[in-house]
Amino acid sequence: LSPLLLLHHLLRPEGVSSTTATATTAPPPPPTPLSSPNRACARGRTGAGAGAEALAEAEAEAGEEGLFEAFRWEDHWYPVGWAADLPEDRPVRVTLFDEDFVVARGGRVRGGVVCLRDACPHRLAALSEGRITKDGLVQCAYHGWTFDGTTGACESIPQVDGFTRGTGPCAQPVAAAERMGLVWIHPNNPNADPSTIPVVEEMEDPAFRTTPAIRDFPLDYSVLVENILDPDHGLFAHQMPAFDMYSASKQHPQSVSVTRDGSGRPRIEARVSSIKKLTGGEAAKAEAPVGTPVATATFTPPSSIQICRRDPETGNTTFMTNFFLLPVGVGRTRFMSCATLRGPVSLPRWLSHIQLNNFLDQDTYLLATEQPHVLRAEATAYDDAQKRVEGKEAPSGRLLNRRNLYQYRSPTERSLVVIGKFLDAAVPRMPNRYRDMSRFWQPCPPRSTVLDRYEQHTKICPDSQGLVSKMEALRKVTLALAVGLLVVATQSHSIGMLLGSVVSTLVSFLAQKLRAEFFFKYSEAYRDRDLESIEKVFPSGTTAAV
Numbered sequence: 001l002s003p004l005l006l007l008h009h010l011l012r013p014e015g016v017s018s019t020t021a022t023a024t025t026a027p028p029p030p031p032t033p034l035s036s037p038n039r040a041c042a043r044g045r046t047g048a049g050a051g052a053e054a055l056a057e058a059e060a061e062a063g064e065e066g067l068f069e070a071f072r073w074e075d076h077w078y079p080v081g082w083a084a085d086l087p088e089d090r091p092v093r094v095t096l097f098d099e100d101f102v103v104a105r106g107g108r109v110r111g112g113v114v115c116l117r118d119a120c121p122h123r124l125a126a127l128s129e130g131r132i133t134k135d136g137l138v139q140c141a142y143h144g145w146t147f148d149g150t151t152g153a154c155e156s157i158p159q160v161d162g163f164t165r166g167t168g169p170c171a172q173p174v175a176a177a178e179r180m181g182l183v184w185i186h187p188n189n190p191n192a193d194p195s196t197i198p199v200v201e202e203m204e205d206p207a208f209r210t211t212p213a214i215r216d217f218p219l220d221y222s223v224l225v226e227n228i229l230d231p232d233h234g235l236f237a238h239q240m241p242a243f244d245m246y247s248a249s250k251q252h253p254q255s256v257s258v259t260r261d262g263s264g265r266p267r268i269e270a271r272v273s274s275i276k277k278l279t280g281g282e283a284a285k286a287e288a289p290v291g292t293p294v295a296t297a298t299f300t301p302p303s304s305i306q307i308c309r310r311d312p313e314t315g316n317t318t319f320m321t322n323f324f325l326l327p328v329g330v331g332r333t334r335f336m337s338c339a340t341l342r343g344p345v346s347l348p349r350w351l352s353h354i355q356l357n358n359f360l361d362q363d364t365y366l367l368a369t370e371q372p373h374v375l376r377a378e379a380t381a382y383d384d385a386q387k388r389v390e391g392k393e394a395p396s397g398r399l400l401n402r403r404n405l406y407q408y409r410s411p412t413e414r415s416l417v418v419i420g421k422f423l424d425a426a427v428p429r430m431p432n433r434y435r436d437m438s439r440f441w442q443p444c445p446p447r448s449t450v451l452d453r454y455e456q457h458t459k460i461c462p463d464s465q466g467l468v469s470k471m472e473a474l475r476k477v478t479l480a481l482a483v484g485l486l487v488v489a490t491q492s493h494s495i496g497m498l499l500g501s502v503v504s505t506l507v508s509f510l511a512q513k514l515r516a517e518f519f520f521k522y523s524e525a526y527r528d529r530d531l532e533s534i535e536k537v538f539p540s541g542t543t544a545a546v
Contacts (some may be wrong), residue, residue: 006196006427008187010471010511019131020541023179024393026335027389029278031457032493037297039503040292045370045528046413047125048292052371053299056095060277065421065425067096067258067266068266068421068422068424068425069425071266071301071302071425071426071428071429072429072430073327073387073426073430074095074187074300075189076194076301076302076303076533077175077184077185077190077192077196077198077303077331078096078185078186078281078303078326078327078333078335079182079183079303079326080094080096080101080103080182080184080185080216080326080335081094081182081183081214081323081334081460082181082182082183082212083105083178083181083182083183084212084462084463085104085114085212085383085460085461085462086103086155086183086476087106087107087294088105088108088131089104089106089107089109089131089132089169090106090110090131090132091103091117091127091130091131091132092104093128093137094130094185094326095329095332096185096187096326096327096328096437096473097187097327097328097329097370097430097431097432097433098124098297098328098329098330098436099187099431099432100116100117100118100119100125100128100230101115101116101117101118101174101185101187101517102116102117102128102138103115103125103183103185103241104114104132104138104149104177105178105183106132108132108134108136109130109132109136109137109149110135110137110148110149110150111136111149111150112178113176113177113178113183114138114149114150114173114176115149115173115174115175115176115185116138116149116152116171116172116173116174117170117172117174119172120140120142120143120145120171121145121154121169121170121171122142122143122145123142123143123167123379124142125142125159127140127142127143127147129141129173129503130142132243136149137149138152138171138308139157140267142433143157143158143159144156144157144159145168147170147171150173150174151173152170152171152172152190153165153166153170154166154167154168154169154170157403160179167503171473173190174186174187174190175189175190175191175192175194175198175452177194178202179194179197179199180199180203181203181210181212182324182336182339188205188370191439192245192253193480198261198263198265198303198304198318200304200306200322200340202317202320202340202342203338203340204504207342207474208340208341208342208343208344208416209340209341209343209344209345209346210322210338210339210340210341211339211341211344211346211347211352212336212338212349213334213336213338213349213352213353213356213457213461213500214333214334214335214336214337214457214460214461215334215335215338215356215357215360215453216328216333216335216455216456216457216460216477217332217333217334217335217364217456218331218332218368218445218450218456219299219329219332219333219364219367219368219371220330220332220333220348220371220375221325221327221333221372222374222423222427223367223370223371223374224335224367225299225325225331225419225423226327226416226419226420227363228305228307228323229297229299229366229419230268230412230413230416231243231244231245231246231295231297231412232247232322232410232412232413233358233363234290235278235279235313235534235537235538236358236361236534236537236538238334238363239530239533239534239536239537240277241273241537242278242536243278244276244277244278245274245275245276245277245278245295245309246272246274246297246412247272247276247277247297247410247411247412248272248276248277248411248412248414249278249411250411251284251285251286252272252273252275252277252284252288253275253411253414254270254271254273254411254412254414254415254416255270255271256268256269256270256271256415256416256418257269257271261300263299265296265300266300266301266413266422267299267300268295268299268418268419268422268508269296269297269298269299270296270298270302270414270415271294271295271296272295272412273292273294273295273296274290274292274293274309275292277539278538279538282354285306287296291312291313292528293310293312294307294310294312294527295309296308296309296310297415297470299419299448301422301426302325302327302426303324303325303326304322304323304324305322305457306320306322306323307320307323308319308320309319316346318341318342318343319338319340319341319342321338321339321340321341322337322338322340323335323337324336324337325337327430329432329439330375330433330439330440331371331375331439331442335360337356338351340420346424349463350463350467351395352465353366353457353463353464353518354517357453357457357517357518357521358517358522361451361453361521361522361526362456362522363451364451365447365450365451365522365527368444368445368450369444370400372441372442372444373405373441374405374440375404375439375440375442376378376440376441377400378400378427379437379440379441379442380436381399381400382399382400382428382437385399388442395445395490396426398425398428399424399428400424400427400428401424402420402421402422402423402424403417406420406446447523447524448520451520451521451522452495452518452519452520453517453520453521454518454520456521457518458518458519464518467514467515467518468515468518469515471511471512471515472511472515474507474508474511475508475511475512476514477506478505478507478508478511478525479508480506481500481501481504482501482502482504482505482508483501485497485498485500485504486498486501486503
């Protein structure tokens, strides 16, 4: 969420929520592996104080624990990337739950958008290293076997005379679809219905414009979910008073609901009056004026989060920020977001990416320092559970209790208590979660690694790549021009040539500065500058107004 768009969203006056039924509980099913060793064709297969009070109220409102216990990661669609960022007619590897898949989309691809598990059944080489043939098939680069990306059927084995199409070993098909500008996959059901993808109505409304962004974080899904849904950190980590509209107080408490959406997914929603509680002064002590927008944060596991202010009567909004999370594996998450604005225009994508990366860098390293503690606590809980069952596979139920790990005090953390309960119940059921326990014991990487914009964003975003290439070319050309003009100016004593050299040097400098925005930037010096800004937003000695 870029600072410019965040301010626009939070400070402008605003004013389609769905009605859902309260969840019914069911006993949790046993965990199932993400993939099966059977490589046969899958056709037809379905595979204290206010803080303490808030905590008590949160527990009372989080009575849908059975819904969390019943959550199965394998039953859901997952966004793997923005369609605009995936090259057309070329296979691309994506990773979900530490397992690789190959996705292809484009006019030549048979099926439009397809997905297979990223292993050729012949010798298990990565299909993502191959190509899309002229007739739209996925071809392995190792021995040329080709497959239908929709069914997984083997269409050709070049080394076999008289090969009959569809008779060879099949690749494993995975359901794929494009919706809201995102490519989605369903890892365990090749016949999954795309209509069950969780849709954000505003993103499909032609009156709204979206500005998508993407970044691959060295952060665990569980850590990132809690961060996105925690507005209290905005005053300090981002030095932005607008976040205070999403905070809660005793005078303006936060309500949290746990329901099912139309497809049976859990839906956790936090709502609070969108006035400033910590920085609002005397106004924070009064009742909110009639018509004050409701600050709303909605989490539809596993991947979808919406944050916006809605009209209290109509439920409408004119701006929202959407987040989509792909749990790549332990300690790794693909972060996709988009600003969704009602209006005729949107910011240039490269500009929004600069703003967003500056924003994300402010707290990403903080999350990276938190992560080792959280993952080690989870690993320890897992080891303890194994010991309790005498070395057998640990039970799929709750292992880690975040109420014992964290200290909840803020009234705004009512929603985080509920989110924590979901994570406690569901995360142990993640496919492949405990396959490699060494991932849970990794130290915090260096700042330059955690905040490497090039590896995490630029390499996977064609728009940013294009701008970097253009700025590099512009920098070289204008630098060479500046040198040439300076030589001519020296020989001819021309003021015009000298001014041209100065202008060219300035353009070269600005091109380099713009290019640098897409590489590591947020050093300790930038951090220290931001720390000094906290005093302007929340002066020392300030306490909550209520």
